[in-house]
Amino acid sequence: MKNFLSFFGVGIFLGILFIKSEVASWFRIYEMFQFKSFHMYGIIGSAIAIGIITVKYLKHTQAKDFSGKNITIKPKEKGFTRYLAGGIIFGLGWALAGACPGPMFVLLGTMLPSILVLIIGALLGTFIYGVLKYKLPH
Amino acid sequence: MDLIYNTWPWYVAGPLITLTMFLLIKMGKKFGMSSNLRTMCSIGGAGKFVDFFKFDWKKNIWNLYVVAGVILGGFLALQFLSPTAPQISQDVVIKLQELGINSTNTSFLPTELFSLESMLTFKGFSILLIGGFLVGFGARYAGGCTSGHAISGLSNLQIPSLIAVIGFFIGGLVMVHLLFPLIF
Numbered sequence: 301m302k303n304f305l306s307f308f309g310v311g312i313f314l315g316i317l318f319i320k321s322e323v324a325s326w327f328r329i330y331e332m333f334q335f336k337s338f339h340m341y342g343i344i345g346s347a348i349a350i351g352i353i354t355v356k357y358l359k360h361t362q363a364k365d366f367s368g369k370n371i372t373i374k375p376k377e378k379g380f381t382r383y384l385a386g387g388i389i390f391g392l393g394w395a396l397a398g399a400c401p402g403p404m405f406v407l408l409g410t411m412l413p414s415i416l417v418l419i420i421g422a423l424l425g426t427f428i429y430g431v432l433k434y435k436l437p438h
Numbered sequence: 439m440d441l442i443y444n445t446w447p448w449y450v451a452g453p454l455i456t457l458t459m460f461l462l463i464k465m466g467k468k469f470g471m472s473s474n475l476r477t478m479c480s481i482g483g484a485g486k487f488v489d490f491f492k493f494d495w496k497k498n499i500w501n502l503y504v505v506a507g508v509i510l511g512g513f514l515a516l517q518f519l520s521p522t523a524p525q526i527s528q529d530v531v532i533k534l535q536e537l538g539i540n541s542t543n544t545s546f547l548p549t550e551l552f553s554l555e556s557m558l559t560f561k562g563f564s565i566l567l568i569g570g571f572l573v574g575f576g577a578r579y580a581g582g583c584t585s586g587h588a589i590s591g592l593s594n595l596q597i598p599s600l601i602a603v604i605g606f607f608i609g610g611l612v613m614v615h616l617l618f619p620l621i622f
Contacts (some may be wrong), residue, residue: 306465311507314458318508319515319546320442321451326547330534333607333614336527342448347455351593353483365466373463376581376591376598379491380541383598386580387587387605392478394606395613396565396621400565400584401577403469409512410547412567414557421570423482426475426508428481428571429578430490430621438601 318406326398333395382438393425443521459589470586474501474576506512516546537622565621580605 318324321343332340353424357363358371365371394400397418404422407415429436446454476491477498486490523545526534531542541549549556556562565567577583580602582591588606591599 301501303504306554307503308507308510310458310461310465312510312511312514313454313507314504315508315513316515316519317446317451317458317511317536318453319520320446321448321454322445322452324546325524326533326551327524327526327530327542329610329616331526331530331614333610334530334533336530339448343452343455344584345461346449346452347589348592350453350456351459352595353587355453355458355593355595357499358463363464365464367466367472368504368560371466372462372501373468375486376587376596378596380601383580383601386507387574388580388609388612389572389605390575390576390580390583391572391606391609391611392603392613392617393556393576393609394584395610396617397569397573398551398570400573402508402583402585404573405471405474405508406512407547408509409503409511409514410552412552412557414553414562415540415554417557417563417566417571418570420477422577423478423570424567424573425571425576426472426578427479427484427488427491427573427574428507429487429575430476430479430503433488433490436479 313403315406315409318407324399324403324406329395329398338398379438384434385437397421442519445522445524455589456593459585459593462504465500468586469590470501470582471505472574472583472586473498474505475574476578477502522545537618539622576609 322328328340331337334372341354355373363371404418462469476497480491480493481494525542526542534542539548539550549564557566582602587599587602592603
């Protein structure tokens with residue numbers, strides 16, 4: 301129960317953040333790809349800049365997690381094609397739907413049935429990737 | 439209270455995203471939202487058909503707790519904490535009018551795409567389904583989304599994540615600048 305509540309709590313915080321920062325708004329994503337506002341770049345850029353320092357600090361101090369275990373951050377597998385091709389496909393969808401996987405769920409809070417279509421599409425896309433995985437260049 | 443009701447500026451929102459990543463790392467996990475889509479496919483029984491979904495999804499159940507919170511947080515923020523719609527740059531408002539989207543600055547999402555009316559048209563439904571499909575397919579192919587690659591991956595200086603994020607922008611720019619005029 302404690303386990304559930306702590307992750308659920310982080311989720312509530314993140315959900316409010318996605319809405320109040322407007323990163324879950326289709327309009328903000330469109331504006332970002334039109335280079336007409338600093339808002340999204342500021343958010344992503346500052347998150348990464350502080351993230352780099354945070355991760356360096358965690359590694360440097362060999363920090364432990366809350367349960368006392370060593371923190372290990374797995375590096376991404378090496379590769380090129382999958383990252384570029386997958387990234388481009390993702391970007392096409394991100395701009396069209398105006399939402400990436402986190403914001404997609406937060407938008408259920410609008411109570412619009414159209415968000416369910418978006419999520420069903422994303423589940424379908426994930427499933428089809430699983431089907432085609434070994435046929436795709438990686 | 440204005441601080442809560444107004445749009446949170448980038449220099450507040452960005453660091454708070456990092457804080458979320460930090461908390462999840464300290465809780466022994468990582469910040470990545472698209473893995474949930476795979477977990478949900480597995481729970482739905484996709485493992486019976488495709489090996490990719492045959493894994494011990496119970497280990498990932500924590501991430502679904504996060505999603506449950508995200509849904510509630512979004513509901514609370516949209517219903518009670520957001521009296522005004524996002525205010526978008528004036529140039530963009532005009533560009534969107536040219537595409538036939540006039541709900542800018544009055545709604546959190548364009549009603550031309552997300553209203554029930556639009557969803558029930560063939561074109562509206564296709565845009566939503568295809569948009570979602572590309573996000574789900576692309577995220578798994580690339581092994582991560584905005585949270586997993588752009589935030590977690592780049593924070594850890596991962597070259598694969600940099601390639602993926604460049605891909606995100608190529609795809610997004612092609613969609614908005616080349617394909618939108620054809621779609622709308």
